[in-house]
Amino acid sequence: MNSMKHKKLTTEYSTVGSRVFDVINVAVLVGLALVTVLPLLYVLAGSFAGEAEISSRPFFLWPEKFVTESYRYIFATDTFVRALLTTVVVTAVGTVVQVLLTFTMAYPLAKRYLPGRALVLNLIIFTLVFTGGMIPTYLVVRDLGLLDSYWALILPLAINPFYLIIVKSFFQELPQALEEAARIDGCNEMGVFFKIVLPLSKPIIATFSLFYAVGIWNDYMSPLLYISDPDKWTLQILVRQLVSTDAANALSQMDRTWVPPEQGLKFAVVVIATLPILFFYPFLQKHFTKGVLIGSVKE
């Protein structure tokens, strides 16, 4: 039986049409992968190239002359350094707040016997179908006095309902025996959560920390809506200002005698804004391919 199956397989895949298809298929998919990464590699190479090279060579993956002028320039500007620091701090603090709020809320929601749980769950699911929209949310943030505050970049997005529901399902799957044992030992629910449940949840905490962190790092809409003070710009806002408008204008406080590498600094700032994501990407990938997040993370 087994050998027959094998024989069938080989004959089926060795027909001319099948072979041709395989070759084309490999070519198409390798092409797709290249289309995905080549722009990123080009920007990386361009960030280390001089102005003349960027404007004369249309595409390259290795600079002819290796220069760090673009990076030295942006790191010498207050605007860029401040935006970078702001984004790092907001991302770090925001991720802690989001993970804490999400996991703390998911735990009681995982307790099927808790009166009122179904009502809360339904109210959460309803927010996936209908929202108040941009302007009413803006008014709430304004009325809370959060305009031009870094908290406006964190609190309105504090709990992602999709993530919350996934964490809740995860808690429901946890073996209850350990929790029971802790309760009999006199632990209250808060103690059970922090001493028993959270230590068991390390991988899923790591997963959602990464997803939340990527979300805040990449967020453009919140700072656009809630932050008007240029001193509080985040990296995404700065990238936008630098790339699509006159680059030097966005960094106006600069030393006037230093002629900015107009194009090169666009490349450099894009690289800096992308790098952390690419750095954490292998860790992200390990988790999302496990299927925990499938379907629910799709925006």
Place this chain on the structure above:
Amino acid sequence: MATDLAPPPTSAASISGHRRRRAGLRDVFTRYRWLYLMLLPGVVYFALFKYLPMYGVTIAFQDFLPFLGYSGSPWVGFKHFEELFAGPDFGRLLFNTLFLALLHVVFVFPAPIVVALLLNELRVNVLKRTVQSLVYIPHFLSWTIVASLTYILFAADFGVLAGWIRDFLGDTSKIDYMAQEEWFRPIVILQQLWKQTGWGTIIYLAALAGVDPQLYEAARMDGAGRFKQLWHVTLPAIRPTIVVMAILASGNLLDSGFEQIWLMTTSLNRSVADVFDTYVYYSGITQGAISYSTAVGLFKGVAGVILIFGSNWLAKRLGQRGLF
């Protein structure tokens, strides 16, 4: 009544069965106080940032004045909706939004299905995993980065893609494609393809992995070649997934994606770029027409709800399983 509130925390042991039956709500709260306490911050979050804005949509029916507040501002009924529907912008907004949605349905929605099927046919596992790892990357990059890459690649003076297009069209003027109305839609669709196609394959690949190998074997026994198997086994197997994704997508038909469109809008292409999402920001935040822009947002939100329930109903009518 309270007796079926089982697996209780140990503190419940101190409450006698008799008292439990009578004490009711207060007793429930005492018994589960820690769980309710843990629920509280999350409930406050949803109340403040999800339900308060839902209540806030009432200002779409008012002439909202900040110093009079939600309750004090005068009610004006459907004035802002009439203004929207009869106004000069509505036709353009609807056309632009629906045109982008149509292009999305035709080009962006099927792309992950095709790529997933191709990946599924790839028999060199190392190659398959490598391609997957690479094409997922753009999903994690911000729209700001995608827009920046676009600016760099389409820059009039040095952009490599701009150069290719010029060569292809035999165009000698150093035209800036990013500023051209007719290039707005192709560029936006290209960005969506680049950013989301790879990630979109995950859900279909998961469905493909779940297909029973015996089905293929049976098809082979019946003399089906690779392409017949693809048509008669693989595609039917992922059809429920396609239907669910289609229902979800239909709820987003009027959602053009604020960040992407906003980042690609310039003063030169607004006639084709303006969609409901960016118009809400523009009229509400930039121009300060609070009530009017809320009405625009509410129109979009309600239409989205109708679309998602409508397509779910349609899917069920057509014999598919639907979403809910």
